[in-house]
Amino acid sequence: MEVVVQVVFGLIALFILVAAAMVVSVRNVIHSALWLIACFFGVGALYLLLQAEFLAVVQVLVYVGAVSVLILFAIMLTRQISGEGVRQLTSRWPVVLVVTVLLFATVMAPTLINQQWNVPPAPPLGTPEPIAGPAELGRGFVNEFLIQFQVVGVLLTVALIGAIVIAFEERARRRRVLTLAEELELKRLRERATQTETPEPVEAEPVARETRPASEG
Amino acid sequence: MTASPFEIEIPRGRVIEVQRDDTRVRRGTGLLRGMAVIWKHWKESFKLNRSYSQIHGTFTIEYPEERPRIPEAYRNMPILLYDDETGHELCTSCFQCERICPPQVIHMTQAKDPATGKPVPAVAEFIIEYDACMSCGFCAEVCPFDAIKMDHEFELSTDDHLRLTVHKEQLLRPISYYAHIAPTMWAEVREGALKKLQGNIRRRPDVIGLAPQLTEKIAARRAELAAQAAQAAQAAAATPAPPAAPAAAAPAPAEGRKLTPEEKAAKLAAIRAANAAKKQQSGDGS
Amino acid sequence: MYDMLAALINGTLGWGWPEWALNLLSYILVVTIVLVVAPLQMLFFTYYERRVIARMQDRVGPNRVGPEGIWQPIADGVKMFTKEDIVPQAADRIVHFLAPCVVVAPTVLMFAVVPWGPGMVPVDLPTGLLFFFAISSISAVGLMMAGWASNNKFSLLGAMRAVAQMVSYEIPAVLSLIAIVIVVGSLSINDIIAYQTGLIVSNRDLPGIPDLGLGWFVFTPVGFVAFIAFFIAALAEGERTPFDIPEADSEIVAGYMTEYSGMKFGLFYLAQYVLNFLLCAITAIIFFGGWQGPGVGWLYAQGITPENPNGNGLFNVLAGVLGVFYFLLKTYLFFFVMVWLRGALPRLRIDQLMDFGWKFLIPLTLANLFSAALWVAFTRWGPAEGMLITVGWSPVLRWLAAFVVTLAINLGVYLWLTRVYAASQAERRRAELEELIAAGS
Numbered sequence: 001m002e003v004v005v006q007v008v009f010g011l012i013a014l015f016i017l018v019a020a021a022m023v024v025s026v027r028n029v030i031h032s033a034l035w036l037i038a039c040f041f042g043v044g045a046l047y048l049l050l051q052a053e054f055l056a057v058v059q060v061l062v063y064v065g066a067v068s069v070l071i072l073f074a075i076m077l078t079r080q081i082s083g084e085g086v087r088q089l090t091s092r093w094p095v096v097l098v099v100t101v102l103l104f105a106t107v108m109a110p111t112l113i114n115q116q117w118n119v120p121p122a123p124p125l126g127t128p129e130p131i132a133g134p135a136e137l138g139r140g141f142v143n144e145f146l147i148q149f150q151v152v153g154v155l156l157t158v159a160l161i162g163a164i165v166i167a168f169e170e171r172a173r174r175r176r177v178l179t180l181a182e183e184l185e186l187k188r189l190r191e192r193a194t195q196t197e198t199p200e201p202v203e204a205e206p207v208a209r210e211t212r213p214a215s216e217g
Numbered sequence: 218m219t220a221s222p223f224e225i226e227i228p229r230g231r232v233i234e235v236q237r238d239d240t241r242v243r244r245g246t247g248l249l250r251g252m253a254v255i256w257k258h259w260k261e262s263f264k265l266n267r268s269y270s271q272i273h274g275t276f277t278i279e280y281p282e283e284r285p286r287i288p289e290a291y292r293n294m295p296i297l298l299y300d301d302e303t304g305h306e307l308c309t310s311c312f313q314c315e316r317i318c319p320p321q322v323i324h325m326t327q328a329k330d331p332a333t334g335k336p337v338p339a340v341a342e343f344i345i346e347y348d349a350c351m352s353c354g355f356c357a358e359v360c361p362f363d364a365i366k367m368d369h370e371f372e373l374s375t376d377d378h379l380r381l382t383v384h385k386e387q388l389l390r391p392i393s394y395y396a397h398i399a400p401t402m403w404a405e406v407r408e409g410a411l412k413k414l415q416g417n418i419r420r421r422p423d424v425i426g427l428a429p430q431l432t433e434k435i436a437a438r439r440a441e442l443a444a445q446a447a448q449a450a451q452a453a454a455a456t457p458a459p460p461a462a463p464a465a466a467a468p469a470p471a472e473g474r475k476l477t478p479e480e481k482a483a484k485l486a487a488i489r490a491a492n493a494a495k496k497q498q499s500g501d502g503s
Numbered sequence: 504m505y506d507m508l509a510a511l512i513n514g515t516l517g518w519g520w521p522e523w524a525l526n527l528l529s530y531i532l533v534v535t536i537v538l539v540v541a542p543l544q545m546l547f548f549t550y551y552e553r554r555v556i557a558r559m560q561d562r563v564g565p566n567r568v569g570p571e572g573i574w575q576p577i578a579d580g581v582k583m584f585t586k587e588d589i590v591p592q593a594a595d596r597i598v599h600f601l602a603p604c605v606v607v608a609p610t611v612l613m614f615a616v617v618p619w620g621p622g623m624v625p626v627d628l629p630t631g632l633l634f635f636f637a638i639s640s641i642s643a644v645g646l647m648m649a650g651w652a653s654n655n656k657f658s659l660l661g662a663m664r665a666v667a668q669m670v671s672y673e674i675p676a677v678l679s680l681i682a683i684v685i686v687v688g689s690l691s692i693n694d695i696i697a698y699q700t701g702l703i704v705s706n707r708d709l710p711g712i713p714d715l716g717l718g719w720f721v722f723t724p725v726g727f728v729a730f731i732a733f734f735i736a737a738l739a740e741g742e743r744t745p746f747d748i749p750e751a752d753s754e755i756v757a758g759y760m761t762e763y764s765g766m767k768f769g770l771f772y773l774a775q776y777v778l779n780f781l782l783c784a785i786t787a788i789i790f791f792g793g794w795q796g797p798g799v800g801w802l803y804a805q806g807i808t809p810e811n812p813n814g815n816g817l818f819n820v821l822a823g824v825l826g827v828f829y830f831l832l833k834t835y836l837f838f839f840v841m842v843w844l845r846g847a848l849p850r851l852r853i854d855q856l857m858d859f860g861w862k863f864l865i866p867l868t869l870a871n872l873f874s875a876a877l878w879v880a881f882t883r884w885g886p887a888e889g890m891l892i893t894v895g896w897s898p899v900l901r902w903l904a905a906f907v908v909t910l911a912i913n914l915g916v917y918l919w920l921t922r923v924y925a926a927s928q929a930e931r932r933r934a935e936l937e938e939l940i941a942a943g944s
Binding site (some may be wrong): 182 | 629633634636637644670827932939940
């Protein structure tokens with residue numbers, strides 16, 4: 001089974017890398033957003049391979065269901081409706097590629113060569129696998145990682161409030177078409193405002209009484 | 218037509234002003250009341266609703282198994298009328314309907330007396346183009362003889378376009394048919410129409426003006442005319458004296474009414490015979 | 504399915520297939536059944552909706568195409584297959600083509616975790632409920648793709664409204680389900696159904712109750728409020744009236760579906776009805792016991808189960824039939840309520856819709872979460888978790904205390920929230936009108 005796992009991992013990793021490469025190289029911004037979504041799916045598949053089902057499902061729920069939608073909203077609301085983008089790759093891309101790989105190797109090589117990978121030995125047959133489900137995650141959140149949990153919560157709340165503050169428009173600047181009921185109420189409020197300014201209680205009554213039968217007749 | 222009546226009662230002249238107070242907090246009970254209304258509608262919809270005054274019940278008329286009752290004044294495509302007893306068409310080819318028809322789909326030619334060539338108050342050929350007729354009913358409104366009326370037949374779909382140019386034979390319907398579909402409207406005009414028809418019958422010679430599908434009536438009338446002609450010939454041969462000719466004209470105008478064409482022809486023949494006899498006498502005498 | 508197949512092939516027929524073959528065959532059979540049943544349900548639902556809404560509108564509904572119009576959905580399908588597929592010239596062809604697929608695929612994937620009867624779930628995921636909602640959130644991306652790729656401002660606007668509505672109402676939906684998950688202690692749908700045995704009160708809370716399969720969550724205060732909130736949120740997720748702004752013909756033509764014709768429109772239509780079926784099914788499962796009902800538990804216990812491999816296969820079939828019958832009865836009943844709401848209510852404006860979701864449903868479901876935690880505390884916790892008050896209480900007393908406390912909290916929060924929400928809406932209207940007066944005069 002080890003070989004199958006390695007092959008599947010290789011395929012998923014290849015898919016993720018290809019999708020990520022497409023994100024930065026397609027012309028159309030919407031297409032690159034869609035390739036990013038494919039990348040997220042790939043990462044979710046990796047989580048499944050690591051037997052972290054809860055994380056895989058949450059990855060899909062949060063990244064594909066919410067973050068991608070946010071990205072798409074941001075793109076669609078801020079760009080003109082024109083499909084063509086600017087070509088991302090210059091003509092000297094082989095040189096750029098070589099330089100990038102060398103830099104990356106310079107950073108990663110010492111780590112890869114000198115690190116002692118702490119791969120634990122395979123447990124003896126028959127031991128039940130530790131279940132890392134939502135219950136364990138929850139307990140971790142309120143016991144060991146309480147501070148981190150609360151900080152993330154505060155961060156999210158601050159972001160939410162900030163979004164509301166940024167998007168809040170003064171009501172007076174919003175003009176919209178009134179419904180019929182709103183127009184009638186507006187008229188009544190205006191009449192009441194003008195009547196309180198010029199008080200004529202004696203004549204106001206018969207006017208009111210005359211107009212009502214007219215509307216009922 | 219369905220046997221069950223389908224009436225509409227519309228109360229007119231009542232305006233209800235609804236004051237909506239939005240300040241009451243209903244906490245969802247308003248939604249439940251709305252749902253209760255619709256539940257009642259759903260429950261009651263398994264019965265039939267045959268009167269527009271009720272609001273519950275299904276009022277779908279499942280065409281073509283059920284038909285709606287068509288009101289009398291419904292108009293769709295004109296038809297011509299002929300009298301049941303005498304068999305005569307009411308149309309006199311006065312051209313009023315042809316003049317007033319907005320899309321000009323009515324065409325007719327007037328019948329002529331075969332003997333004299335004079336126009337006769339009957340119609341020889343009558344054509345309506347049903348495909349362009351807009352069923353406005355102007356022709357029925359304007360006809361002075363109540364000869365053309367609006368039919369109720371609306372299932373006229375066909376894939377044969379030429380069939381929609383309809384001729385007189387297909388347009389004719391007996392008065393009993395029209396009285397059946399629009400009794401009140403026919404009762405209003407019946408007396409006048411029949412009176413005018415009697416007048417017109419008298420002015421129509423031979424079998425002109427009889428509905429062509431009534432072959433027996435046509436044959437009977439022809440036989441009658443032949444018998445009359447034979448009688449007249451016999452009378453003319455039996456009594457050589459012209460003053461005896463008035464005997465053939467005895468059924469003639471004692472009351473001062475108009476003469477039928479045959480009577481006119483007989484009278485003309487009698488006058489000619491009298492003139493000829495007078496000439497002979499004067500010729501003999503002198 | 505694997506157990507039944509093993510018993511059938513290796514036991515009764517004695518062919519002795521290897522395990523992998525049995526696994527493969529069982530999965531193929533299950534997938535085939537699910538892929539056949541899903542569109543059939545959708546077809547039946549379109550017919551069912553049209554007949555029921557017609558009766559509510561005092562008319563008859565389609566009854567010509569077959570006996571009482573049964574083949575009407577087939578006629579609709581033929582119509583959609585044969586219509587010309589028109590793609591706007593300036594549209595993004597690939598995205599336009601993929602959008603219906605991205606909308607439909609998640610809805611069919613969601614069938615994988617829905618149990619139809621005892622032991623009849625295609626894949627028994629430990630995180631089944633979360634999988635259900637995670638996959639349903641993928642169709643929001645498909646909607647945006649559809650709106651964008653049509654190269655049409657109104658489609659884009661409709662798509663954004665639809666996605667805003669869908670994403671906003673996922674929150675109260677998931678929050679109300681989390682209250683149930685707190686009570687059950689597991690995200691697996693089978694566990695949630697298995698919890699709802701008993702009679703009015705679940706077996707797990709009071710162990711002495713006879714098992715009639717009627718210990719549904721809707722009979723608890725926590726479950727009842729969660730049911731109301733979830734059902735409203737499900738109406739909004741499935742874009743049913745009163746939340747059908749994105750697809751209302753009189754509002755924005757067909758919204759994000761405007762530029763789609765023929766089979767692509769058919770796929771959107773299919774996705775909508777399948778999603779509504781699944782939401783009704785999940786309502787039935789989580790709050791009304793799913794396939795639980797009088798007799799199913801007892802029948803299943805006598806059949807072949809993982810605990811009882813020597814049972815009688817006939818009982819499996821009987822339990823399955825009865826379980827599916829109960830499940831479908833409840834699901835169709837909820838769809839009747841959805842159609843009933845469609846017949847009764849006018850639709851909400853987009854701003855009213857968003858207000859209702861964010862300012863009313865979310866606070867309500869958050870308060871319900873709190874109540875759910877109190878329920879678990881009263882019924883299960885002891886001094887070890889800090890509940891010193893329930894030391895020495897009998898299960899009945901604990902259940903009664905939990906019921907009363909959660910009922911008080913939920914009722915109080917609901918009454919208070921409705922008053923606050925109504926006041927805030929009225930205040931907003933009045934403030935707008937006064938500002939308009941001030942601006943005008």
